[in-house]
Amino acid sequence: MIPLLSVIHFIALAFLIAAYLSILILSIMYLATPLFVRVPYIPIPQEVLENIFIALELDNASTLYDMGSGDGRVLIYAAEQMPGAKYFGIEKAPFPFVIATYNLYSRKLLKKLKPRIVLLREDFFDPDLSRATHIFAYLFPDAMDSVLERLKKSAASK
Numbered sequence: 001m002i003p004l005l006s007v008i009h010f011i012a013l014a015f016l017i018a019a020y021l022s023i024l025i026l027s028i029m030y031l032a033t034p035l036f037v038r039v040p041y042i043p044i045p046q047e048v049l050e051n052i053f054i055a056l057e058l059d060n061a062s063t064l065y066d067m068g069s070g071d072g073r074v075l076i077y078a079a080e081q082m083p084g085a086k087y088f089g090i091e092k093a094p095f096p097f098v099i100a101t102y103n104l105y106s107r108k109l110l111k112k113l114k115p116r117i118v119l120l121r122e123d124f125f126d127p128d129l130s131r132a133t134h135i136f137a138y139l140f141p142d143a144m145d146s147v148l149e150r151l152k153k154s155a156a157s158k
C-alpha cells in the first residue's frame with residue numbers, strides 16, 4: 001500500500017512542476033513578443049478606460065474593434081458598461097492573446113460578464129472591418145499612421 005503522505009507529496013510536486021512550466025512558457029512567450037509584432041505590448045492605464053469608454057459613445061448597435069487588443073482590457077471594460085454591443089479584439093502576439101483569453105474566460109466563469117467579445121489572433125492589417133462601427137487603437141504613432149492609411153484605403157474602395 002502507498003502511504004498517504006507519499007501521495008500528497010507527489011500531488012504537491014506535480015502542481016509545483018505545472019506552475020513552474022506555466023511560468024516558463026509564459027516568460028518565453030513574453031520575451032518572444034518582438035518576433036511577432038513591432039509595436040510592443042504596453043497595456044493602456046486602467047484609469048483612462050472610463051474616459052475612452054465615454055469618448056467611444058457606444059450603444060447596443062455598436063461593433064467595436066480593438067486593433068492590437070493586448071490583454072483585452074479595453075474590450076472587457078466596454079463590454080461591462082455596454083453588454084449589448086459587439087466586440088472584436090485583433091491581436092497577433094501570443095503572450096497578450098493568452099492573457100486576454102484568460103481575462104475574458106475568468107470573467108465569464110465568474111458570471112461578471114455575458115459578453116459578445118471575440119478575440120482573433122490576426123494581424124490588424126488583415127481583418128475584414130466592414131462590420132465595424134467603432135475602431136480603437138493604442139499604438140505607436142507610425143503604426144497608428146499605417147492603420148489609418150489602411151482604413152482610408154478600405155473606405156475608398158467601397
Ligand SMILES: C[S@@+](CC[C@H](N)C(=O)[O-])C[C@H]1O[C@@H](n2cnc3c(N)ncnc32)[C@H](O)[C@@H]1O
Binds near residue numbers: 091
Ligand atoms: C500598446 S499595446 C495596446 C494594447 C491594448 N489595445 C490596450 O489598449 O491596452 C499594442 C498591442 O498591439 C499588438 N500588435 C502590434 N502589432 C500588431 C499587428 N500587426 N497585428 C495585431 N496586433 C498587433 C501588440 O502585441 C500589443 O498587444
